[in-house]
Amino acid sequence: MNRDRISIAIAALGGQGGGVLSNWIVELAEANGYIAQYTAIAGVAQRTGATIYAIELYPESKVLGKEPVLGLMPVSGDVDICIASELMEAGRAVNRGIVTPDRTTLITSDHRVFAIGEKESLGDGRFNADAVRNAISEAAKKLIIFDMDELAQKSGSVISSVLFGALAGSGTLPFERDKFEKTIKASNRAVDVNLAAFALGFDHAEGRNSGHEADEQKQGAPVSNFTSHVEKLPEEAQPIITYGLHRLVDYQDAGYAELYLNRIECFKDASAELITEIARYLALWMGYEDVIRVADLKTREERSNNIAAEIRAADRQIWYGHDYFHPRFEEFTDILPAGLGRSMGRSKLWRKILSPLFAKGRIIRPKTISGYILLRTVANLRFLRRHSYKYQCEEKRIVAWLDLVMKFNNNNPEAALELAKCPRLIKGYGETHERSINRFSRIMAYVENHEKEADLASKIIKLREAALMDDNGNTLKACLTNFNQVELNSDDGKNREFEWAGSS
Amino acid sequence: MAERSFKKEVEKLRLGEGEEFRGEGILAVTKALLQAGVSYVGGYQGSPISHLMDVLADAEDIINELNIHFETSASEATAAAMLAASVNYPLRGAVTWKSTVGTNVASDALANVASGGVTGGALVIVGEDYGEGSSIMQERSHAFAMKSQMWLLDPRPNLTSIVNAVETGFELSEASNTPVMLELRIRACHVYGRFIARNNKIPDFKLQDAMENPNRDTSRIVLPPANYLHEHEKLKERWPAAIEFIKNRKLNEHLGAESGEIGIIAQGGLYNSLIRALELLGLSDEFGDASLPIYVMNVTYPVIDSEILDFMDGKKAVLLVEEGHPNYIEQEISLILRKAGCETVLNGKDIITDVGEYTSDVIKKGVEKFARANGFFGNSTFETAKFDPIDVPARPAGFCTGCPERPMFTAIQLVEKEIGKFHVSADIGCHLFSILPPFNIGNTTMGYGLGWAGASAFNKEAKKRTLSIMGDGGFWHNGLTSGVGNAVFNQTDNVLMIVDNNYSAATGGQDLLSSKGANEKRSTQHAIADAVRGVGVKWVREVRTYDLVDMHRTLLDAMTTKIKGPKVIVAQGECMLNRQRREKPLFNKNVKAGKRMVRDRFYVDGETCTGDHACIRMSGCPSLTLKENPNPLKTDPVAYVDNSCVGCGHCGEVAHAAVLCPSFSKVSLIYNPNFWDRFKSSIRSAVIGWLQKGVERKRLKRLKKAGLV
Secondary structure: OOOOOEEEEEEEEOOOOHHHHHHHHHHHHHHOOEEEEEEEOOHHHHOOOEEEEEEEEEEHHHOOOOOOOOOOOOOOOOOOEEEEOOHHHHHHHHHOOOOOOOOOEEEEEOOOOOOHHHHOOOOOOOOOHHHHHHHHHHHOOEEEEEOHHHHHHHHOOOHHHHHHHHHHHHOOOOOOHHHHHHHHHHHOOOHHHHHHHHHHHHHHHHOOOOOOOOOOOOOOOOOOOOHHHHHOOOHHHHHHHHHHHHHHHHHOOHHHHHHHHHHHHOOOOOOHHHHHHHHHHHHHHHOOOOHHHHHHHHOOHHHHHHHHHHOOOOOOOOEEEEEEEOOOHHHHHHOOEHHHHHHHHHOHHHHHHHHHHHOOOEEEOOOOHHHHHHHHHHHHHHHHHHHEHHHHHHHHHHHHHHHHHHHHHHHOHHHHHHHHHHHHHOOOOHHHHHHHHHHHHHHHHHHHHOOOOOOHHHHHHHHHHHHOOOOOOHHHHHHHHHOOOOOOOHHHHOOOOOOOOOOO | OOOOOOHHHHHHOOOOOOOEEEEEHHHHHHHHHHHOOOOEEEEOOOOOOHHHHHHHHOOHHHHHHOOOEEEEOOOHHHHHHHOOHHHHOOOOEEEEEEEOHHHHHHHHHHHHHHHHOOOOOEEEEEEEOOOOOOOOOOOOOHHHHHHHOOEEEOOOOOHHHHHHHHHHHHHHHHHHOOOEEEEEEHHHHHOEEEEEOOOOOOOOOOHHHHHHOOOOOHHHOOOOOHHHHHHHHHHHHHHHHHHHHHHHOOOOEEEEOOOOOEEEEEEHHHHHHHHHHHHHOOOOOOOOOOOOEEEEEOEEEOOOHHHHHHHHOOOOEEEEEOOOOOOHHHHHHHHHHHHHOOOOEEEOOOOOOOOOOOOHHHHHHHHHHHHHHOOOOOOOOOOOOOOOOOOOOOOOOOOOOOOOOHHHHHHHHHHHHHHOOOOEEEOOOHHHHHHOOOOOOOOEEOOOOOOOHHHOOOOOOOOOOOEEEEEHHHHHHHHHHHHHHHHHHOOOOOEEEEEEOOOEHHHOOEOOOOOOOOOOOOOOOOOHHHHHHHOOOOEEEEEEOOOHHHHHHHHHHHHHOOOOOOEEEEEEOOOHHHHHHHHHHHHHHHHHOOOOEEEEEEEEOOOOOOOOOHHHHOOOOOOEEEEOOOOOOOOOOEEEEOOOOOOOOHHHHHHHHOOOOOOEEEEEEEEOOOHHHHHHHHHHHHHHHHHHHHHHHHHHHHHHHOOOO
């Protein structure tokens, strides 16, 4: 359909500057002989929700005595340019029908702003970005897509400036580049950074700098002492094993890494996939987090550099971190020698005597001398780790898990593989750790008691997913009940001695 | 007023005869009020009419020059009652609010003013929050116009038509002694457009004239026997007068083709969407030159029988485009046709959907069906390309970054962990977002300020108490009496938590009685706790929301204490949106000026983060998000704080209170450090740097020994 109107829809999130962008487009158009109308629904959408701005432009030269009737919302099949400030919003715009292959140029940022539903998952709740990229490229007449958030950050500006640049670079509006820039200058706010961001957006949209920079390949550390052993294991598992070895030497010492390797070698006849998963989760589990490890990580120079980069501290800017710790009585007994740790952990008297020490969280500043020394002192307890109570507990579980995987590997390799993946559930410290160990244990207990079950592997997958569904464990409970599992006592998780191995 | 300034918009109110006004729809309405010689304006803020009030609040000079009284009313009922000034005196007045919720509140006063009738023009501007993005129940203001007999204007959504509707609305009101409602849909309120302005007018008859020479007419008061006469008057005098005026002034428009076999009747507010639908069906050009005749109802109540019958004359079928349920206009037109024995077929919600917003897409589908049934289009179709729905996440509204209300709901989560779930009666305001993820807290909401009233039935001895929530806006609107006073009088044993964030935050950060900042034009700084004690609550606690430990302890105490009687917690924390609006420019200015400034923000150690996201489930802060796990062995993403963090401190408080992983760190960045800062820092980095090198050497040695470097 031939017409003189230009219809634009902007899909943005609250706070991304969709209003500013709309204003710029209106000012640009009005300054260059166009009538402009725009409207938006702010309100609730302002607070993290998704908003659509509708803009319509009409050349004044075509107005002959009567005003064009301009729309107040984008209509299917009628939108010339759709601008999305985030990848999922581009997908949503397509779902709303405002991107059509006969008409619409879709300009979208490729970055993600995660929705609360994605963020709150106990595991990985992120939506599939590649599926969205594929779908939107089919829906649009022309697609301009790149990570505008990154460019905005690079230029110290906001995404609306990059979007404005991309709009100019797309060539879809009948205005020259300098007219766009004039609009930014006229706004008189943060002109320099906005122009820099605009330029980046313009160049990318025009196709300059459009190639994706190759992802930096993480180099596995070269292997020497362990090389001959690792090389005998399947090739696809080798990078993970190497990484695991590196991590465990870093975590403890070479002897500990050797133990890791020996344990993997027990599975040398198993499938490459199983060995990979065992290598992954064994490295994580053997490198379990305790206060020693945390103190060590918090005092590294590398960490300081990471923080400085992330908080965008200026060169040589002074900053201090206030690190939040809340060790409990349990974290204390964890690092005591096994016998002492166990008996103190069980002692109500000790718990009571020491409780004032652990009642409140504390804040430590690793960039002060006293804070550093305190943390370093704890980190230096590394030499005691393999005698600690926690070490003993974890060792017991690890061995039991490995035994179980081994056992299944002989007659039900699918189930063995799924079992090998179950330590994904085990996370963190404190209560999170107890809760996750509890769930892991329930699944292990189920498996032990239902060895001969049909589709055991798929049941393990279901249980694992159920365990990641909610905080209170209701989904897992329901799933277990569904599988006719005899209910375990819900207090089991609180009992530190709770072991799934051998329970019936 | 609020932290946002409308000085620029205010200047537009000064435009004179022949000058072009460019701006938002609701601002055009404000200008139209001044052009119409209004004497007083009142209202209660709320989307989509907040700007009308915000701008007037900043336009003191103009208001004084024009001798207008503007006030931010305590509630919509207060605003509606203000129209009493037009009953006895030739004073033009306008009041405004969000509809239908505000009209619900105002209806008592509206019914009174509509019964007695008015002398001066009385205009009720309702911002209709209906359809996509609406935060309220989907109802129509139309019913209020019908039940109290007020005329309802629904002009075409362009600024010229809207401005004309304001001015003719006053005239209609005066010609028929009836208050007039001007209904503006949300998009029309926010539409940016243009119109040619006229001079502002100072009314001849002043408010002072009325105050100094009061006039009394008992026949205008709703009391027997006058109230019976009012009904008679409404039907026999005011109604015919209104019909006469609307017809003579041609308020309803005949657009499109002169005649045709079929035609369309539409509410004025839907005109632009209708034209776009027709254009896409090839039945109109871009200027609205349609090939079907259209009868545009800029006045949707009353319906003018003769105009309807004239339009129907000679037509086979007519489609009525009427948004919202129930289909009052369709019912009325059906009755008119039936009584007149008119044979024209009336289509409406049988063809267009009977629920939801009438977008152009919806109207297009309906018109296509209607026209096709009447022999249009032949084989041509108007389908647009369809795709399989893409899987995208929902984006429910949530609390802003650093919002002081967040810790209140985290505290509720913590208390629920200890004593189990309890009934939570929610209210209206930003805090209602607690209903949504990640908090999922709140069982019902019964209206503005009605949080505690909503729990009043649960006044029995039980093992658990109920908790009610109320914002400061709702509290001053009516909650002090309907909630707190009611609870004291009826001796409840339950708990109320009031959000004291210094503003009417959800409606745009307007000031209210308990605002902490001084305001030259309004009296602020009246403590909520004093008011609560004043009506007789003994158990009152004031808590700083960001202090999660205290927040948690106080709430637990309130829910479990042996002390009987109503319990009120006033949870204090300034609205972060407004605070940032005030502090950020100041901070930047100070940094530029070379002053020592400290900025806090949070940081998560990706290496120690467990990837369990418990911190997110207890917060939902937009700045607390996800990133790839830095550990290649782990697949689950880790928590990450982006640069929008304002350092409110909640993440750290949660990490402590809920015993989460030791990954959170508050980072304080120092700008323009002084000598002492630099001295300390250089000593510290020298010592720590030296120690770090030693440790690093040992670590590398260990790795080297294993051959891993």
